[in-house]
Amino acid sequence: MIQIHTEKCIGCGLCAKDCIAENIVIRDNKAQAYFDCFLCGHCAAVCPQGAITIPEYDMDDVQDYIPENFALNPEKLLSAIKFRRSIRDYTNAPISEKEQQALFQAGRYTATAKNTQGCRFIFIQDRLPEFKELIWNGIGAKLDAPGETSELPEDFRRFYRTHRRHPEKDYLFRNAPAVMVICSSNPVDAALAAQNMELMGVSMGLGALYNGYLTHAIRSLPGIRTWLDTEDKTPQVTMLLGRPAITYARTAPRRQADIIIR
Numbered sequence: 222m223i224q225i226h227t228e229k230c231i232g233c234g235l236c237a238k239d240c241i242a243e244n245i246v247i248r249d250n251k252a253q254a255y256f257d258c259f260l261c262g263h264c265a266a267v268c269p270q271g272a273i274t275i276p277e278y279d280m281d282d283v284q285d286y287i288p289e290n291f292a293l294n295p296e297k298l299l300s301a302i303k304f305r306r307s308i309r310d311y312t313n314a315p316i317s318e319k320e321q322q323a324l325f326q327a328g329r330y331t332a333t334a335k336n337t338q339g340c341r342f343i344f345i346q347d348r349l350p351e352f353k354e355l356i357w358n359g360i361g362a363k364l365d366a367p368g369e370t371s372e373l374p375e376d377f378r379r380f381y382r383t384h385r386r387h388p389e390k391d392y393l394f395r396n397a398p399a400v401m402v403i404c405s406s407n408p409v410d411a412a413l414a415a416q417n418m419e420l421m422g423v424s425m426g427l428g429a430l431y432n433g434y435l436t437h438a439i440r441s442l443p444g445i446r447t448w449l450d451t452e453d454k455t456p457q458v459t460m461l462l463g464r465p466a467i468t469y470a471r472t473a474p475r476r477q478a479d480i481i482i483r
């Protein structure tokens with residue numbers, strides 16, 4: 222539950238005004254909270270006095286708003302969005318601890334429906350060879366099973382055949398040094414986190430590939446979810462990650478946006 226430190230509270234009412242749960246009222250010039258809410262943290266963020274804390278969270282992690290630090294430049298942001306590409310060729314440079322942490326922070330701070338903060342971020346780098354083997358062996362076992370009526374998309378047969386003949390041609394993992402699997406009960410939460418993580422990656426010179434086929438394999442092959450430790454969270458997004466071994470000279474062309482303005 223949120224804690225209001227009344228000695229600091231000046232009764233300005235900003236917290237009550239911004240509280241989506243209508244959990245806060247101002248009485249005798251002090252804010253009061255009544256029940257357990259979903260702890261969105263808006264009250265703590267908006268309070269000019271820093272009078273609200275939430276014991277469930279690490280309050281040392283909270284930063285003060287300094288406009289220069291948070292201002293986004295629209296041209297630069299749009300450029301980053303336009304120039305990000307799906308990367309299908311990587312250098313073998315691993316993703317450093319510092320970069321990993323920055324990616325996790327970008328995912329962690331992303332909005333989640335009802336503030337569930339329920340995404341699990343599974344980062345595979347050190348044990349990637351083992352993971353790749355599990356996936357490819359799993360695909361092989363499914364496709365080779367007698368009378369196999371696989372729930373794997375038809376493309377997997379081609380991927381598997383090519384990979385068996387030419388192991389360096391790996392349409393699932395490419396040559397990425399790392400893979401991130403984002404699990405959540407809500408696919409939108411995972412997708413939003415993934416996009417923020419990709420943009421964070423781009424800002425550090427990394428590239429990513431959202432890999433729908435790999436998500437499919439992770440969901441449908443036996444034993445993979447246990448290996449990953451997804452528990453009851455559904456793998457929603459799988460991203461290859463690494464340093465691009467390719468440079469694009471320009472943005473990729475796009476159709477006009479399908480927009481309706483009423």
Ligand SMILES: Cc1cc2nc3c(=O)[nH]c(=O)nc-3n(C[C@H](O)[C@H](O)[C@H](O)COP(=O)(O)O)c2cc1C
Nearest residue numbers: 305306307308309392430431432433434435436473
């Ligand atoms: C949900 C999703 C799943 C995707 N799955 C794959 C995939 O399995 N393999 C692949 O090579 N590309 C995959 N892509 C990448 C798209 O093909 C790519 O985003 C699209 O062609 C546009 O290119 P760009 O990302 O460079 O702008 C996926 C993209 C999204 C958003």
